[in-house]
Amino acid sequence: MTVTVQHQSHVAVNKHRVIRRRDFLRSVAATGAAAGAVRWSDMLALHAAELRKQEKACILLWQAGAPSQFETFDPKPDHDNGGGTRAISTAVPGIQVAHKLPKTAEVMDKICLIRSMNSREGAHARASYLMHTGYLPTASVKYPTLGSTAASHLADPDFDLPSFVRVGGTRGGADAGLLGVEFNPFVLNDATRPPDNTAIATSSGRYRRRLGLLGRLDEEYAARGARQEVVNQGKLYDKAAKMVLSPRMDAFDIQRETDATRATYGDSPFAAGCLLARRLVEAGVTFVEVTSNGWDTHFDNDERTTELCASIDQPYAALLRDLEGRGMLANTLVVLMGEFGRTPKINARNGRDHYPRAFSAALAGGGVRGGQVIGGTSPDGANIEDRPVAVPDMLRTICHSLGIDADHENMSSIGRPIKVVDGGEVVTEAFA
């Protein structure tokens, strides 16, 4: 019985997609007709533009290890717990951030800060899973990560690049789980070079010839009774071949950006990831996750957050400016967050330990009104004093921005309906 229900829900999803794709083709046809002839390269550009118009995109900048809110978005310069971190003014009067983020301060008008994030989970892997899925890990249900959910709801199944790309490993970040492997992230370890195994070892003519032979041999296997296996494998190979032979593969190559553009992002691995994220979203990718590692500052918090902040400050600000300059920010939600916050008290090793009770996150683009702060903590940073935002609230807010129905139910393999987000409410002020 289980499988039947699941089967039906898949059909429903697919039907939905089919309708959207038809709308899309109609609107492209109309544009093409008006302009006379449309060249192939124009079609590609049009396609991506259409996708962006109708279907939102999201870039998740993941601060793995849990960033200190005191050294980023919730400085407490007047309290001992502040750890000596100063607060600086930003582009928006009345909003201050830590002095370690001067470039971010300049683009505060695009950012909505949330200073009242909270959860109960203080273990890295479980909290990372929670922030990515809205659920704690269990052995029986594999909850889908945010990027997979976005890909399953928003991406065009005929798109020739992967719809969900992860740059840098995200430990504990979960994958497509019950949504099925077609929504798993395409993982890149290094943003500065093309993904593994996408360079073909032969001419594209010979490659196509091989694919043709493979198709003929597979057809015989199908005729011997493995029809379904061949159909499924065929889909995958079509997708993989389409990807490696796609002219859009250039989107993975950040060397194609001008020196000037690359200079605005800086040259850390995270900067390369941010630039790549912009290129991919521009090419029509739905969800890109870029990881910044090393935020678990149990030792020498001050020194290490200085370096860590320096590594994200410039690329983050450059990404927001770049997206805005290209008219992409309105439809691209950029989320900057980690799995929890860090303790108000500085420990004996000048570090800060795990603290899920109060931490910060930053939203920008995707319909979010920048230049505002939601929620607040006590003067010592230990407690939330205003407008707590729980993890399900945050995920619901992200879904709202992307136009995903957070109450949509997926079926687990044992026939239990699982909502995209269970409970929580949209932080509506973010969009006001």
Added chain:
Amino acid sequence: MRISNYQARLLLLLALALNVFAARVARAADATSADSASAVAAEVDRSLDARFSTATAPPVGLADDATFLRRAFLDLIGKLPTSNDVLAFSLDPSTDKRHQLVDTLLADPAFGENWARYWRDVILYRRTEERALFTRTAVTDYLSKQFNQNTSWAQVATAFMTATGNVREDGSTALIMAQSGKPEDVTAEVARIFLGIQIQCAQCHDHPTDRWKREQFHQLAAFFPRVAIRPDRSGAQPTFHVVVNDQPFRFRRRTNNNNRYRGTLEHHMPDLENPSAEGTLMQPVFFVSGKTLPTGTRDADRRGALAEWITAPSNPWFAKAYVNRIWSELVGEGFYEPIDDMGPERECSAPEALDYLADQFAKSGYDTKWLYRTIMATAAYQRQSRSRRDFDEEPFRANCPQRLRGDQLFDSLVAALDLETRIPPRARGRGGSRQARDPRTVFNLAFGYDPSDPRGEIGGSIQQALAIMNSPFINQGISARRQDGLGALLRDNPQDNDALVELYLKVMARGPTDKETQTCLDYIRQVGDRTEAFEDITWSLVNSTEFIHRN
């Protein structure tokens, strides 16, 4: 008449096969076990066949020798048969050669290793603690030894439920470590793996359709509260110990808040209205038999009693869970699906056959090799394979193609492409990983899957397709500019026809069909360059859907 290289080999192998045959006859087989397996297999087939009398689609015929051989090799030892194995088996005239083959493979040490990797994945894919990977090697070694020694399944299950010790050294700690010792999560996994029952649905609320109540789940969890995991950084590698806490306040609270789990003396069912309250004290009760222990019982007695009650022949779910799982792996579909979600409210597709087989398995003393021997002797196992059935078709009218697990596929590619000597040395982990990873592990990361997941829902990924299509490692294997591998094969077989047969035997473990021969010969003609064409054919074969499935 010219004798081709291929024909010469056939003659040679005929002699070889006769030798093998003679040796097998001479060897005293375990006659009683074999007889009992055949008799039980026949009874299972009778029970299943009765269902086809009114079915619209009759069962398909038995698989040919080459298909059976490849299937049995992959199922039992996780590897492809060699060209010589294929020819020798095809030429072996003995009528019981399929039984003999199964016995030979069950005696191969690779049998234990193959199934150890399977159960490692069953346990570790559901880990909620990343560092449970510390047990990877230990659990594989432990299980490999048990399966090869044919330790009873009851003993293996007992070891997992009652384990203590260093997780890097004692593999039986893996299940507890995978759930970081948390009683509720360990309980859920014990019930799922050893009973095939998903009682954890009752963890938070009474299950709407199942008979198990929330209280029963927490009574089961009450067998595990005194188990904990303790980190140990004293050695060269960080590790954990599964420890027991029978004394109050033995562990002091650590100063940093990193959520390390500590054992408690008793389990409490949380109060749903007031989650921060202590909750209700739970007495250990085993929900199947209703047997109880008093609170205050020592850990060794609690877990010992639970293991005894779970593995007792009077508990039918223990045998059924194992039989259902192994049957599903071998025949392609379980009696219950998903395989680990059985229970009185679930639908069983052929209850008489499962009950009978599970009962006989219990009577054998949970003899795992006996179960393989029995299932593989059934017609249900030996039939040709067909894609997963539609819901209106009777179950088990055909075997079902199974996607190879990561380890099986890795070994198959290495054998098919002669890559054994070219496996790169342990590649350094990238992307911030501190652990050096061997190529098999890297391969498993891309190709592995959770073996408990419904097989119909396991697809591939783009990365997998890309890895076989384009990876430099595979490309080396496809190149004909080698002294060994395809280079040697083409040199030794100047006739295209011979070379094609040899290539098919090596990669596909069977000869090509007439149509395939035609397709390939046409292709070679069309390309005009023999070397290039054979590289393309090799590429197409390892990328084929058939290659990545066991049929």
